[in-house]
Amino acid sequence: MKVLLFNGSPHKNGCTYTALEEIAKTLKEEGIDSEIYQIGTEPISPCRGCYCCGKLGRCVIDDKVNEFVDYASGFDGYIFGSPVHYASASGGITAFLDRAFFTASRWQKGNVFKHKPGAAIACARRSGTTATLDQLNKYFTITQMPIISGRYWNMVHGANADEAKQDLEGMQNMRFLARNMAWFLKCKEAGEKAGIEPPKQEQVTYTNFIR
Numbered sequence: 001m002k003v004l005l006f007n008g009s010p011h012k013n014g015c016t017y018t019a020l021e022e023i024a025k026t027l028k029e030e031g032i033d034s035e036i037y038q039i040g041t042e043p044i045s046p047c048r049g050c051y052c053c054g055k056l057g058r059c060v061i062d063d064k065v066n067e068f069v070d071y072a073s074g075f076d077g078y079i080f081g082s083p084v085h086y087a088s089a090s091g092g093i094t095a096f097l098d099r100a101f102f103t104a105s106r107w108q109k110g111n112v113f114k115h116k117p118g119a120a121i122a123c124a125r126r127s128g129t130t131a132t133l134d135q136l137n138k139y140f141t142i143t144q145m146p147i148i149s150g151r152y153w154n155m156v157h158g159a160n161a162d163e164a165k166q167d168l169e170g171m172q173n174m175r176f177l178a179r180n181m182a183w184f185l186k187c188k189e190a191g192e193k194a195g196i197e198p199p200k201q202e203q204v205t206y207t208n209f210i211r
Helices: 016-031 064-072 093-106 130-141 161-166 168-193
Strands: 002-007 033-040 075-083 118-124 153-158
Touching: 002 016, 016 033, 016 075, 016 118, 016 153, 016 168, 064 093, 075 093, 075 130, 075 168, 093 130, 118 130, 118 168, 130 153, 130 168, 153 161, 153 168, 161 168
Parallel strands: 002 033, 002 075, 075 118, 118 153
Antiparallel strands: none
């Protein structure tokens, strides 16, 4: 089993990375492999709302988002981390995940994230973390992903990596989150071995509120 840790910060080794690194260490202790994916600093185009992914099975904007969705399909769980920019998730991760999750539901290989566990973490100097977590969690709820929690809101505070490490409660909660993720994955694997099938899927009904 393997978990993809997504660093949605333009800073490769900043606060968000530091929190994800703590998660990675704990997952390893629990026998779960993980890998940190860096969003980097390249510009990410926002979703155009063209719905071409429904026909192509991939985003019409051929950049690293397509590469990510294809790569992400090989993982069993996901933790997405974002710094707080103006009291919400970073613009980079927002544009990236808008397209990634919309495309993933139409991917050529099938829905990449459905029924796989997901979690979000937020890093901030001071505030905006809960709004960021609420924003990121919506990607999971629209994709039938079980949400993994810690023992508190999944946040770490600090203006840089060194300060983030001093947030002992925040870093401890990253370990709680990692252990909960590992436990869920093991339970899911045990259920599959016992013959428990995924939930029955119905044909989706779309309703517009215009009469």
